[in-house]
Amino acid sequence: QCAAVCPTGALVVKNDKSKVWEALDDKSAKVSVQIAPAVRVAIGKEFGLTGGDNAIGRIVAALRRMGFDEIYDTSTGADLTVLEESGEFIKRLEAGDTDMPLFTSCCPAWVNYCEKNYPELLPNVSTCRSPMQMFASVIKEHGRTSSRRPVHVAVMPCTAKKFEAARDEFKIEDIPNVDYVITTQELIQMIKESGIVFTDLEPEAVDMPFGTMTGAGLIFGVTGGVTEAVLRRLSSDKSNTSLMSIAYQGARGMEGVKETTVMYGDRELKVAIVSGLKNTSDLIERIKAGEHYDFVEVMACPGGCVSGAGQPFASSEEKATRGKGLYSADRLTNIKRSEENPLMMSLYNGILKGRVHELLHVHYAAGEEEE
Ligand code: SF4
Secondary structure, three states: OOOEEEEOOEEEEOOOHHHEEEHHHHOOEEEEEOOOHHOOOOOHHHHOOOOOOOHHHHHHHHHHHHOOOEEHHHHHHHHHHHHHHHHHHHHHHHHOOOOOOOEEEOHHHHHHHHHHHOHHHHHHHHEEOOOHHHHHHHHHHHHHHOOOOOEEEEEEEEOHHHHHOOOHHHOOOEOOOOOEEEEEEHHHHHHHHHHHHHHHEEEEEOOOOOOOOOOOHHHHHHOOHHEEEEEEEEHHOOOOHHHHHHHHHOOOOOOOEEEEEEEEOEEEEEEEEEEHHHHHHHHHHHHOOOOOOOOOEEEEOOHHHHHHOOOOOOOHHHHHHHHHHHHHHOOOOOOHHHHOOOOHHHHHOOOOOHHHHHHHHHHOOOOOOOO
């Protein structure tokens, strides 16, 4: 086993490749895997493809050859996050909650930073689990119906996700919902160790029953993506023109701080999108000094997950190209709003029935209990 240093957590992190290989060799284990949005646009260059190309089909084909039993796309988990986070936001707005903003909670490095530096803000951090953890709850529940032991692996753009997976909040009877997290770089090493010629692979689709996702979930991998996905959900106008206008509302672009205002009914909402922890602390100081925001998206990595520390090295320009790759993948999806993902309805009527809070939400220390 080798180790790497997590720049966000400043901690030594384990490389779990060998444990994943062991699970794949274990006939009594049923091994599922989910792939985060940002991974698909960062992996190809290593194998000679053009940077920013969407390589999800080849990643799926490679994982299948490596022996994974079920392969899913974290964008599906992001659709759950959009629905839950929008619901939480609307509830706060309708309750006339003056204790705004609502901070997003998808980035574990940000949650960790908030816990350490601004614990008083934890009640303002969304109770939503990250897409990885929401989806892992669903996949693990589904896996319990199998006669084989469910093992779940997540391919993620950062090492912070390893620490998130190991948190007690995401364990059931001491077993984590995500058993192993491997980074994009570790996946590249595993593909090479398998002798798979990545560029020779014919692209394949992810599996059912959790194989439908939307463009809204896909864009989570770049700064502004969560906000844009939530705005698509909040907008009462479901036309293509409205989608276009949301895209030009100021959420896109790799700038570290973006601000926009949107109308929700007759209320004007102030939204901030920050990436990079220095930008985040600057914004928090402004909020503490009295500046009002209703919704704040925070990603610890400048530019969002496309720039994660577990991704292959890239210049700023290449990171921006990865972001464009996600927007282009979004354009190619036929469903662009999370609430239109047909899988969501069956999840809420099935696995999640009566268990939404238990499986999709979390209360971090010092966070307030809410129903
Ligand atoms: Fe991980 Fe960076 Fe994405 Fe946060 S922004 S989830 S640290 S890759």
